[in-house]
Amino acid sequence: MTTNNMQCVETECTQEGQPYEIGGVHLIMCQYHRYQLATKSKERARKVIAELDSIGAITHHTEGWTYMVRMANGMVKIGTTKNPELERFQGLSREKNQGVPVHVLAIVKGGESLEYLFHEKWFSLKVPGRMEEFHPDPVLLRWAEGLGVDSEVNTDRYEGWIEKRHNRKDAPIPEVFGGVVEQMAQLRESEAESFWE
Known part of the structure; x- marks a missing residue:
C-alpha cells in the first residue's frame, strides 16, 4: 500500500x-x-x-566517450560520458565503487551508439541484474586495454582528484590507468602458489 x-x-x-x-x-x-x-x-x-x-x-558514432572501468567488485562497467575530463569517474568512484577510484581500462571517442556496440560484443559476459556491468573475462580485459585512453581525454583532473582524495601529495597515485591484465596474472600466480602450500 x-x-x-x-x-x-x-x-x-x-x-x-x-x-x-x-x-x-x-x-x-x-x-x-x-x-x-x-x-x-x-x-x-x-x-x-x-x-x-x-x-x-x-x-560515425553519437557524441561523447565510451569508457570501460574496473569496479571494486571486480566487474567491468561499460558506460558513456559527455565530459572528456572524467568528472563522471569521480561520482562513479564515490557513489557506486565504495569510495575507491575506478580503474580505467579504456576511453574511446563515441557515445551511446558505440556503448551499445560494445554491450552487444560482450553480451555473453553481462552480469544479470546489472545494466552496464560485465564479468572480467581476460579476453575482455585485454581487448579493453588494447583500446587504451584516447589522446583527447584529459586525465589530469581525475588523477588530481585521486591524489587530493587520498591526501598524499608525495605518495604515488594508485594505478588507475592500465596494467590490470598483468595484475590479474600476478594474482593468479600468487593464488596458485598459496593453493599448493
Whole structure:
C-alpha cells in the first residue's frame, strides 16, 4: 500500500512509485519496473545499433566517450560520458565503487551508439541484474586495454582528484590507468602458489 497515493502504474503492482520521465513521457513507477523499462529500452537500442553496424550503415558514432572501468567488485562497467575530463569517474568512484577510484581500462571517442556496440560484443559476459556491468573475462580485459585512453581525454583532473582524495601529495597515485591484465596474472600466480602450500 502506498503512503502518498503514488502507486506504480504497472498493472497489479502495489509498490509505491516515484516520478519518472522517459522519452518525454512522465510516469509514476516503482524502482523495479523503472529498471525493467530502462533495460528493455537499452536492449532494443543495442539490437538496432548492432544491426545497423553489421550492414555498414553507421558512418560515425553519437557524441561523447565510451569508457570501460574496473569496479571494486571486480566487474567491468561499460558506460558513456559527455565530459572528456572524467568528472563522471569521480561520482562513479564515490557513489557506486565504495569510495575507491575506478580503474580505467579504456576511453574511446563515441557515445551511446558505440556503448551499445560494445554491450552487444560482450553480451555473453553481462552480469544479470546489472545494466552496464560485465564479468572480467581476460579476453575482455585485454581487448579493453588494447583500446587504451584516447589522446583527447584529459586525465589530469581525475588523477588530481585521486591524489587530493587520498591526501598524499608525495605518495604515488594508485594505478588507475592500465596494467590490470598483468595484475590479474600476478594474482593468479600468487593464488596458485598459496593453493599448493
